[in-house]
Amino acid sequence: MIFSKSTLLHLRIPFSIFLMPIFLFALSQSEPLQYQIVEDYYFNIIIVFISIHLFLYPASNGYNSYFDKDEDSIGGLEKPPKVEKDLYYAALLFDLVAILLGLLVSVDFAVMLFIYGLISKAYSHPLIRLKQYPIISLLTVGFFQGFFVYLMSFIALNDFGLYKLFLSVTELHKVYIEVLSFRLFIPAFLAMLLLFGSYPMTQIYQHQEDSRRGDKTISLLLGIKGTFYFVGIMFFIANLGFLGYFYYLKDFSSLIIFEVCLLPILGYFTYWFMLVRKDEKNADFQHTMRLNVLSSVCMSVAFLLMKFI
Numbered sequence: 001m002i003f004s005k006s007t008l009l010h011l012r013i014p015f016s017i018f019l020m021p022i023f024l025f026a027l028s029q030s031e032p033l034q035y036q037i038v039e040d041y042y043f044n045i046i047i048v049f050i051s052i053h054l055f056l057y058p059a060s061n062g063y064n065s066y067f068d069k070d071e072d073s074i075g076g077l078e079k080p081p082k083v084e085k086d087l088y089y090a091a092l093l094f095d096l097v098a099i100l101l102g103l104l105v106s107v108d109f110a111v112m113l114f115i116y117g118l119i120s121k122a123y124s125h126p127l128i129r130l131k132q133y134p135i136i137s138l139l140t141v142g143f144f145q146g147f148f149v150y151l152m153s154f155i156a157l158n159d160f161g162l163y164k165l166f167l168s169v170t171e172l173h174k175v176y177i178e179v180l181s182f183r184l185f186i187p188a189f190l191a192m193l194l195l196f197g198s199y200p201m202t203q204i205y206q207h208q209e210d211s212r213r214g215d216k217t218i219s220l221l222l223g224i225k226g227t228f229y230f231v232g233i234m235f236f237i238a239n240l241g242f243l244g245y246f247y248y249l250k251d252f253s254s255l256i257i258f259e260v261c262l263l264p265i266l267g268y269f270t271y272w273f274m275l276v277r278k279d280e281k282n283a284d285f286q287h288t289m290r291l292n293v294l295s296s297v298c299m300s301v302a303f304l305l306m307k308f309i
Contacts, residue, residue: 006081007090010065015076016057018292021299022146022191023052026153028254028306029183040159044105048156051101052149056113059094060120062087064131067124072209073285075202075292105156112152119144134218141199146192154184182249190241194299197234200227201291204283224283228273235269254306261302265295 027045061076066087070080095117102110122128123140130137203210203219204227210217219227239262246255268291275282 003086003090004084006084007062007087009077009081010062010083010087011058011090011094012061012065012074012076013054013058016053016061018076018296019057019145019149020053021296021303022149022194023049023153024300024303024307025187025191026150027157028303029187030154030157041157044157044159047101047104048109048153051098051105051109051113052153055094055098055101056116059091059098059117060123062091062094063121064124066091067126067129068213070209073205076289078285078289102156106159109152109156112148112155116144116148116152129215131217132215134216134221138196138199138218142192142195145199146195147188150188150191151184154188182245186245190238190245193234193238193241197231197238198292198295201231201288203227205285205288224276224280227283228269228276232269232273235266251306253309257302257305257309261298261305265291265298268294 031041065074065080066083068074069083072080074080098117099110099113102113119140123130123137130140200217200219200222203217204224206217207220207224210220218230222230239259242258243255246252246258272282272287272291275287
């Protein structure tokens with residue numbers, strides 16, 4: 001075995017799949033452009049998915065685990081094993097593989113993968129450790145896991161190079177302006193709102209561990225009940241944004257799909273909140289993971305239906 005069992009567990013590859021909805025949202029809003037060969041488009045789908053979810057996200061997970069050295073539950077691992085030295089090198093290797101795969105799509109995509117990797121390291125590394133600042137970490141994660149990942153996924157899927165992005169802004173080409181406004185920046189902003197809502201909930205059961213380590217997370221700042229209120233407000237705002245987006249595009253089928261798939265998430269969130277109001281001990285790892293799985297599955301199904309129906 002190249003890496004230790006502990007390292008493979010800390011990479012948390014299955015947990016990375018929970019972040020799949022952002023990629024699928026970008027996929028649902030994209031289609032081969034006039035200049036793009038259809039076969040290349042589907043090739044890009046496969047490579048983009050693999051590079052992000054099987055290498056980039058696990059690299060970030062591993063790097064974060066290496067410096068945190070958690071003893072209590074973390075995302076995807078109820079009982080994390082002791083961190084081994086090879087986790088650090090595995091994280092860097094996974095980052096490198098993600099970038100090399102990205103080059104098969106475009107240089108722009110590879111550069112964006114590299115940028116994401118740098119930010120994820122700044123999030124965890126003790127010399128910078130953005131994680132210890134509640135507002136900065138919320139904005140960083142929301143922007144990069146939401147807005148930025150949507151942006152780089154869409155650009156890679158559609159062979160929409162950064163030079164075309166600049167061209168569309170400077171010369172106001174009609175076709176690019178339409179793509180920028182309604183398929184790129186607006187949905188990227190909506191993806192960011194989703195992350196603002198989901199990110200604090202991933203920290204709700206880690207208050208003791210974060211306090212011991214000196215990390216003032218957004219959930220710790222808000223408190224357990226405050227985290228629920230904040231997440232509820234953010235998802236309400238995000239939902240209004242999605243409704244407005246689909247309504248403006250006259251895409252009523254996507255609007256209905258999104259709302260129907262949102263119902264199980266809302267139902268479980270409300271049920272869990274009722275439990276937490278009775279006893280805050282219910283803000284635990286098991287309930288958090290159930291919400292993560294349910295949210296990921298429902299949103300993934302929604303965006304896949306939007307793409308293929």
